[in-house]
Each structure stands twice: as C-alpha cells, then as structure tokens.
Amino acid sequence: MAATTHHHNPDVNYINEFKGIGSWLTSLDHKRIGLMYMISVLTFFLFGGIAALGIRLELFSPGQTVMTADQYNQFMTYHGAIMVFMVIVPGIPAILGNFFLPIHVGAKDVAFPRLNLLSWYVFMVGALMGIATLFMHKVDTGWTFYTPYSIKTSGAATMMVVAAFIMGMSSILTGLNFIATVHKLRCPGMTMYRMPLFVWAIYSTAILQLLATPVLGITLLLLAAERILGVGIFDPALGGDPVLFQHFFWFYSHPAVYIMILPAMGVVSELIAAFSRKTIFGYTAIAYSSLGIAAVSFFVWGHHMYVSGQSETAGIVFSFLTMLVGVPTAIKMFNWLATLYRGSISFQSPMLFALGFLFLFMIGGVTGIMLATLAVDVHFHDTYFVVAHFHYVMVGGTLMALMGGFYYWFPKMFGKMYNEGLARVTFVFIFIGFNVTFFPQFILGAMGMPRRYFDYIPAYESLNKISTVGSWLIGIGFLISLYVIIDGLLRGKKAPANPWGAKTLEWQVPSPPPHTNFHHDPVVTAGPYEYR
Amino acid sequence: MSTVESHASHEHHFAHHFKSADHEFLTSKQGIWLFMVTEILMFGGLFVAYFIFHHIYPGMFAEGAKSLDWRMGFGNTLVLIFSSFTMALGIHQIQKGHNKKAVLSLALTILCGAIFMVVKYFEYTHKFHLGLYPGKYLDVAKVGAEHANLGMYFGFYYLMSGMHGLHVLIGMALIAWVLFRTMRGDFHSHYYTPVEGVGIFWHIIDLIWIFLFPLLYLVG
Numbered sequence: 001m002a003a004t005t006h007h008h009n010p011d012v013n014y015i016n017e018f019k020g021i022g023s024w025l026t027s028l029d030h031k032r033i034g035l036m037y038m039i040s041v042l043t044f045f046l047f048g049g050i051a052a053l054g055i056r057l058e059l060f061s062p063g064q065t066v067m068t069a070d071q072y073n074q075f076m077t078y079h080g081a082i083m084v085f086m087v088i089v090p091g092i093p094a095i096l097g098n099f100f101l102p103i104h105v106g107a108k109d110v111a112f113p114r115l116n117l118l119s120w121y122v123f124m125v126g127a128l129m130g131i132a133t134l135f136m137h138k139v140d141t142g143w144t145f146y147t148p149y150s151i152k153t154s155g156a157a158t159m160m161v162v163a164a165f166i167m168g169m170s171s172i173l174t175g176l177n178f179i180a181t182v183h184k185l186r187c188p189g190m191t192m193y194r195m196p197l198f199v200w201a202i203y204s205t206a207i208l209q210l211l212a213t214p215v216l217g218i219t220l221l222l223l224a225a226e227r228i229l230g231v232g233i234f235d236p237a238l239g240g241d242p243v244l245f246q247h248f249f250w251f252y253s254h255p256a257v258y259i260m261i262l263p264a265m266g267v268v269s270e271l272i273a274a275f276s277r278k279t280i281f282g283y284t285a286i287a288y289s290s291l292g293i294a295a296v297s298f299f300v301w302g303h304h305m306y307v308s309g310q311s312e313t314a315g316i317v318f319s320f321l322t323m324l325v326g327v328p329t330a331i332k333m334f335n336w337l338a339t340l341y342r343g344s345i346s347f348q349s350p351m352l353f354a355l356g357f358l359f360l361f362m363i364g365g366v367t368g369i370m371l372a373t374l375a376v377d378v379h380f381h382d383t384y385f386v387v388a389h390f391h392y393v394m395v396g397g398t399l400m401a402l403m404g405g406f407y408y409w410f411p412k413m414f415g416k417m418y419n420e421g422l423a424r425v426t427f428v429f430i431f432i433g434f435n436v437t438f439f440p441q442f443i444l445g446a447m448g449m450p451r452r453y454f455d456y457i458p459a460y461e462s463l464n465k466i467s468t469v470g471s472w473l474i475g476i477g478f479l480i481s482l483y484v485i486i487d488g489l490l491r492g493k494k495a496p497a498n499p500w501g502a503k504t505l506e507w508q509v510p511s512p513p514p515h516t517n518f519h520h521d522p523v524v525t526a527g528p529y530e531y532r
Numbered sequence: 533m534s535t536v537e538s539h540a541s542h543e544h545h546f547a548h549h550f551k552s553a554d555h556e557f558l559t560s561k562q563g564i565w566l567f568m569v570t571e572i573l574m575f576g577g578l579f580v581a582y583f584i585f586h587h588i589y590p591g592m593f594a595e596g597a598k599s600l601d602w603r604m605g606f607g608n609t610l611v612l613i614f615s616s617f618t619m620a621l622g623i624h625q626i627q628k629g630h631n632k633k634a635v636l637s638l639a640l641t642i643l644c645g646a647i648f649m650v651v652k653y654f655e656y657t658h659k660f661h662l663g664l665y666p667g668k669y670l671d672v673a674k675v676g677a678e679h680a681n682l683g684m685y686f687g688f689y690y691l692m693s694g695m696h697g698l699h700v701l702i703g704m705a706l707i708a709w710v711l712f713r714t715m716r717g718d719f720h721s722h723y724y725t726p727v728e729g730v731g732i733f734w735h736i737i738d739l740i741w742i743f744l745f746p747l748l749y750l751v752g
Contacts, residue, residue: 108549111559176566184559185549214570218577222691230668231687233581238667239681244584248577516548 008519013415013512028113029515033120034099035413040124041095044086047131049478051079056437056471059464062456072454073140074155080143081160085167086127088398089256092263093209094123094174096405097202099413101178103506103513104196106187106522111180119173126166133160142452144249147234147242151226158227161220168213168220171259175209178202189524196504196528197273197286201266204290208255208262208297216252219245243308250301258297260394261361262290264401265332268354271404272336273529274502275351276343280529282335289328296325303372307381315374322372329365333358348500349423353404356431360396364389367442382452385445388438396434403430403481410485411499415512416492418484426481433473440467504528544723557725564729568736571699575740578692582747585684594752595678596685599664604655605749608648612738615644619707619734626724631714634727638711641734645704652697659686666690689748696744699737706730 014031024032054075058067067075102110110116133139139155150157182195182203195203223245225231232238234245273280280286302310302318336358345351367389371377380386407423410416440463445451449460456464498507505528509518550556586593622637659665663675670683710727713719719727 111549112563113547113549115563172570176563176570179566180559180563183562184555210566210570211573214574215577218574222577222581225667225687225691229666229687229690230683231666231691232668232681232684233585233687238684239589240684241584244581248581 008514010510012514013510014515015414015512017515026117028109028117030098030102030110030113030116031413031513031517033116034095034097036120037090037094037098037123040120040127041087041091044082044127044131048079048082048087049475051075051082053471053475055079056468058454059456060468061465062458062461064455067454069454070140073142073452074138076452077139077142077155078134081130081139081164083394084143084256084260085164086130088260088394089171090123090167090174091260091398091402092267092405093178093202093205093259094120096198096267096402096409097178097205097263098174100409100506101199101202102181102185103509103517104199104504104528105182105185106190106505106518106524107181107185108516108518110177111185112177115173116177119170119177122173123167123170126163126168126170129166130160130163133163144253145220145223145245146249147223147226147245148236150223151235158224161224165217165220165224168217171209172213175206175213178206179210182206187522187524193284193287194524194527195287196266197269197280197283197290198263198266198504200287201262201269201290204294205259205262207291208259208294212252212255212259212298215248216256219248219252222248243305243310246305246308247301250304251298254301254304255294255297257390257393258293260398262293264357264398265290267401267405267408268336268357269332270502270504271350271354271401271408272339273531274408274500275348275354276340276345277501277531278339278343278529279527279531280335281338281341282331283527283529285331286335289331292328292331293325296321296328300325303377306374306377319372319374323369326365326369326372333362333365349420349427350404350408350500352424352427352431353400353407356427357397357400357404360392360400360431360434364392364396367392380445382450383445384441384449384451387451388441388445391438391441396438400430403427406485408500409506410488411495412506412511412513414489414492415495415510416488417495417499418488418492422480422484422487426477426484429473429477429480433470433475433477436470436473437467438470440464440470503530553723557723560725560729561732564732568732571736572740575692575695578688578695579743579747582688582692585688586751589679589681589684590752592679592682593685596682596689597749597751599659599662600689600749601655602749604651605745608651609741609745611644611647611651612741615641615648616735616738618644619731623724623727623731626714626719626727627721629721631717631719635711635714638707638714638727642704642707642711645700645707648700649697649704652693656690692744693748696737696740699740703730703734703737706733 014029018027024036027033054067055072058065058072058075098110098116102108133156136156136159137154139153139157139160141150141153141155141157145157145161182199186195222233226234230238232240234240234242236242269280269286300318300322302314303322306315306318367385371380371386371389403426407418410418444460444463447460449456495511497510500507505522505524506513508522544553546553546556550559618637618640622634622641625631625634625637663671664686665683666687666689667683670677670686672680672682675682707730710730713726
C-alpha cells in the first residue's frame with residue numbers, strides 16, 4: 001500500500017496493484033467496491049430486463065399467448081422488485097458514487113471503508129435471497145407488496161420482503177458512509193461550494209437513504225409479522241387497516257423515487273458542463289434544489305393514494321405539495337438549458353445521453369404534474385398513463401443518466417477508451433426504442449387501459465404491438481452497449497488522464513487512478529467547472 | 533487494511549485516509565450518530581403504528597396492559613438507567629487511563645443487560661403460560677378476553693419489546709467486545725473510539741426502553 005506513495009510507478013493502479021479474486025472480495029478500496037457493485041447490478045439488470053421483455057411479449061396480442069395470467073403476475077413482480085431494489089436504487093450511488101464521490105472531494109477513500117465493503121456483502125445477501133424466491137413459490141404481489149393480498153398470497157412474499165429489508169440496510173450503510181465522507185473528508189480548499197454537483201446530488205440522496213429506508217424496514221418487518229403471526233395491523237378482518245400499509249410503504253417509497261432520480265440529476269450536471277465546456281449556470285441553485293427535492297419528498301406520499309379512500313382534504317394538500325416538487329426540478333432544468341446556451345457543445349456519446357435525459361425527463365416531469373392534479377388523477381390512476389410516466393422518469397431519466405455516466409467515466413475506471421461510433425449507435429437504439437415503447441402507453445392510459453393486467457380489449461391492440469416492438473429496440477441497444485463495454489475492455493486504446501478536458505478532480509489523476517487516488521495530497525484552489 | 537489496532541502503544545495509528553487520530557475519532561462518532569438516527573426512525577415506525585391503533589382501540593390496549601406486571605417493567609427500567617450510568621462511567625475511566633476500573637464498569641453494564649433479559653424471559657414465559665400469544669395465536673375464548681382483537685396488543689407487545697430485547701442482546705455483545713479489547717490494552721486515554729461508539733448505542737437503546745415502558749405497561 002505504501003509503495004505508490006513513495007515512487008509513482010505510472011503503470012501501477014488500483015486494478016493491478018493487488019492480484020487475485022481474494023484481493024477483490026476483501027478489498028476496502030472504494031473504487032474496487034464500486035466495480036463489484038457494477039458487476040452485480042448489471043447482472044441483476046439482465047434478469048430484470050428479461051422479465052420486462054417477457055411482459056411486453058405477452059402483451060403483444062390480447063388473450064393468453066406465451067404465459068399464463070399467474071406467470072404474468074410473477075414476471076411483473078420480479079421485473080419491478082429487481083429493477084427497483086437491485087438496479088435503480090443502488091445503481092448510480094453504489095457504482096458511480098462509490099467510485100467518484102471520494103475522488104471528487106479529494107479524499108483517499110470513503111469515511112468507513114470496512115462498512116463500505118460490508119454494505120456490498122449485505123446487498124448481495126439480500127439480492128440473492130430475493131433471487132432465491134424464484135426457486136420457491138414465486139412472488140406475485142407486485143413490487144409494492146400491497147395488503148391485504150400480500151398477507152394472503154401463497155407466494156414466498158415473506159422471504160422477498162426480508163430480502164428487501166436486508167437490501168435496505170445496505171442502502172442505509174452506503175448513505176451513512178457518503179454523508180460522513182462529505183462532512184469530514186473534504187481535502188484542503190474543497191469547500192461545500194467547490195464540490196461537483198454530482199457530490200451534492202449523491203449527498204442529498206444519502207440523506208434520503210438514511211431517513212426514509214428505516215421506515216421501509218419496519219414496514220416490511222410488520223408485513224412479515226402479519227404473515228407469520230397474524231397480528232392484524234394491516235388486516236381489516238382483525239380490526240387493522242390495509243391502507244395504513246400504503247401510508248407506511250409510500251412514506252419510504254416516495255422519497256425512494258428521488259433516491260432513484262437525484263443521482264441521475266447529479267450525473268447530468270457533470271455531463272452538461274463538461275461537454276458544453278462552460279461553467280455551469282446557477283451552481284448554488286442546482287445544489288440547493290437537490291436538497292429542496294429531498295426535503296419536499298417526505299410530504300408527498302399521499303399522491304399514491306388519491307383513490308385509496310383518504311380524505312378529500314388530505315388529497316388536496318398532497319396534490320399541492322406534490323406540485324411543489326416541480327419547482328426545484330424546473331430550477332435544475334432551466335439551469336442546464338442556460339448552461340448549454342452559447343456553450344461549445346460536442347455531441348460525444350455521454351452528452352447524447354445527457355441530452356436524451358433532458359428530453360425524456362421533461363416529459364416524465366410534466367406528466368407527473370398532470371398526475372399530481374387530483375381530478376385528472378382519478379381518471380389516470382392505475383392506468384398505463386402512470387406506467388408511462390414513471391418509466392419516463394426512471395428509465396428515460398435515471399437509466400439514460402447511468403448510461404451517459406458509464407461512458408463518461410469508463411476511461412477513468414478502466415484506463416481504456418471504448419468505440420465511440422458504436423456507443424452513439426446504442427444511444428440511437430435506446431432513445432428511439434424507449435419512446436416507441438412508452439409513448440404509446442400514455443395514449444393507452446388516456447384511453448383507459450388499466451396497468452398490471454395480463455389481457456386487454458382488442459381496441460388497445462395496435463398501440464400495444466408498437467410498444468412491444470419498441471422494447472425489442474431497447475433490448476438491442478443494451479446488447480450493443482454490452483459489446484461496447486467488452487470490446488473497450490479487451491481492445492480499447494489506452495485512455496489519457498483527461499480525455500474530455502473536464503475540470504473535476506478525478507480527471508487530474510491518472511487513468512485508472514492509483515490505489516490511494518492521489519499521488520500527492522490535493523489542495524483545491526478553484527471551483528469544479530471553471531472552463532471559461 | 534491500515535492499522536486500526538495498536539497494542540498498548542500510546543500512539544494510535546489512524547487509518548490512511550484520515551489526517552489525524554482526532555479526525556478519525558470525530559468522523560467515527562458522526563457515523564455512530566447517523567446510525568442512531570436510523571434506529572430511532574425504525575422504532576419510530578412502530579411507535580406511529582402503536583399510536584394509531586391505540587387511538588382506535590383504547591379499551592383493548594388498556595386490557596392488554598393490565599395483564600402486564602408494571603413492577604417488572606419498572607424494575608427493568610431502573611436496571612437499564614443504572615446500566616447507562618455504569619457505561620458512561622466506563623468511558624470516563626478509560627479517558628482518565630483507569631483501565632482496570634473501566635473493566636469493572638463495563639462488566640457491570642453487561643450484568644445489568646443480563647438482568648434485564650432474564651426478567652424479560654420470565655415475563656415472556658409467564659405470558660405464554662397464560663396463553664397470551666401474539667396475533668392469531670391468542671385464543672380469545674380461552675384467555676377470556678373482553679376484546680376480540682386483543683391479539684393485536686400482544687402483537688405490538690412482542691414486536692416492540694422483542695425488537696428492543698434484540699438490541700439489548702446486540703449491545704451486550706458489543707460491550708463484551710470492547711471489554712475484551714480493554715483488557716487486552718487496546719484502549720487508552722488517546723484512543724477509545726469503539727468504547728464511546730458502543731456507549732452511544734447503549735444509551736439510545738435505554739432511551740427507547742424509557743418510552744416503551746409507559747406505552748406497554750402503564751397505558752390505560
């Protein structure tokens with residue numbers, strides 16, 4: 001470990017300094033842990049993606065075609081549970097956050113490296129428990145585990161719920177680590193206002209992970225207790241209240257929606273500044289709007305329950321509060337657009353994904369305002385309009401940013417360049433495929449097609465066919481991305497330290513970085529985006 | 533990786549990513565406090581559920597609380613408060629360099645935890661003996677309950693006190709760990725971070741019990 005600090009051999013880096021699988025599985029290096037998360041999350045993404053393709057294939061035609069109704073419910077449940085708990089929630093924070101947050105603030109590691117490794121193991125235990133239910137009685141509750149059905153189903157819901165609880169613990173530990181790192185490990189000169197906006201976004205996310213996830217934990221334990229002991233808290237037959245489950249569940253899961261999108265906003269801030277070669281517009285506004293979104297997110301959960309029988313007054317209050325989220329979100333949007341204005345924009349693949357994010361997230365956000373409107377939501381509730389809305393946010397937003405971030409930081413993580421032409425092709429497939437898949441679902445929802453059903457009336461057939469074809473385009477796009485990654489790893493040219501000419505700290509160290517990140521302890525004298 | 537453990541030396545070797553031992557201490561302490569926030573929020577969920585159903589079924593909760601022996605709960609409360617004192621004393625003694633005295637204080641703290649758990653064991657077995665099981669396992673006719681959903685009260689009772697008891701056990705194990713390390717000479721007046729961290733955990737667990745005691749035993 002001390003070797004790199006004494007003589008700086010440029011060929012020694014965090015990947016090749018220690019060898020063997022054991023050196024990875026016991027590594028306390030945040031960069032290696034980030035890569036371990038990357039491998040696991042990408043594997044789970046493959047599972048979740050296959051489930052999604054299965055859902056769309058069944059919906060290609062009305063009636064039963066490739067699977068039974070029960071199997072469809074299981075596909076839908078695993079698609080949702082895997083994508084939420086194992087892909088999008090850990091995705092950007094645990095992979096890119098782990099790798100770059102410490103370097104961004106000029107630290108040698110996260111505050112608690114052993115805790116960081118532990119959180120990967122905890123995550124894997126939870127994820128494998130969740131996957132193991134595939135070999136038991138498959139779960140068919142949907143990822144939200146709504147009572148009373150989740151109490152009664154014969155599927156292995158208890159095991160799945162415990163798995164989600166364990167993955168929640170991992171999420172808490174990661175968040176805790178990041179908060180302490182940002183508070184305590186910034187290098188000399190790295191004031192809060194000199195941190196990259198990616199760090200601000202991950203920091204806001206970490207606060208949400210820390211405050212919201214314990215409530216999900218206890219909710220899921222109560223559900224497990226309900227199934228095992230029949231306590232009756234959520235069971236109307238015993239004087240309990242199934243809607244209370246929804247309150248508890250969304251008290252976590254709505255902030256969790258921002259756990260999923262805030263890190264993406266952080267990535268996009270980095271990409272837009274770097275590829276516009278311009279100081280980001282409204283740094284403080286973007287930084288504080290992340291915290292603003294995090295704060296408001298705790299008071300909007302009731303918008304999932306407009307038609308669950310909560311009082312009209314509550315509905316009106318939640319409707320107003322939900323629209324409030326639009327304010328900090330729009331602040332970000334305008335600042336990104338203002339950054340683009342008169343920038344020296346280059347359309348490299350990461351930037352394409354960032355611009356794709358702006359388009360798709362815009363649609364996702366505005367339809368969110370429509371759904372926040374009480375009267376409109378009564379019509380749209382539980383239709384494909386909602387499905388399209390949150391996919392525009394989660395896939396069009398988070399996944400686009402994750403892809404852009406992967407390409408942007410690939411040279412730094414692996415020290416290799418990838419095939420830029422092919423990377424642009426993946427963008428074309430994913431962007432077009434995404435819109436072909438999900439835009440028709442807005443129309444289907446407005447026409448009244450309910451979500452989660454395995455069958456539909458013939459009037460919905462043509463739009464469903466278009467949607468399914470779109471899902472194939474997305475699938476092809478991700479297959480090509482997989483090729484781009486493997487090809488880059490095997491045959492990529494050696495990457496320079498700073499291929500994009502960006503200003504944040506990770507680009508000032510070699511690619512890939514040395515084990516302790518910096519050969520000399522960094523001292524920061526300027527902001528992260530001082531391009532001109 | 534880097535050396536967190538140092539044997540009887542007064543120079544504590546802090547981990548490589550910190551500037552100084554003090555920097556490491558303050559960061560670790562912040563980490564512990566952040567974790568305590570999550571503990572409180574997790575129990576907070578249980579408290580909210582408790583208050584909602586207590587509001588709907590005050591009579592049922594009163595009936596449930598009546599079958600608990602408040603003297604047992606009160607005695608346990610005193611035991612835990614005393615254990616908080618011995619824990620704080622132990623940290624103070626290590627800070628002053630009196631490691632032998634600290635070992636005694638920590639051992640007393642574990643003993644208090646053990647007394648608490650033994651009392652809980654007798655309470656639980658007595659309830660089981662009377663057929664006061666949680667949820668669907670409580671036979672209303674057999675125990676002659678006035679309220680048909682008395683099982684819900686005992687659901688709360690076993691979940692809340694059980695969750696708390698689990699934390700007491702974990703706390704005892706952690707204190708045993710720092711006790712062992714104190715005896716081995718790992719800690720001294722310049723390095724006692726794990727003892728302080730475990731102490732914070734123990735105080736929070738005691739604090740949660742101080743809320744649980746009136747809610748479970750005295751309500752009605």
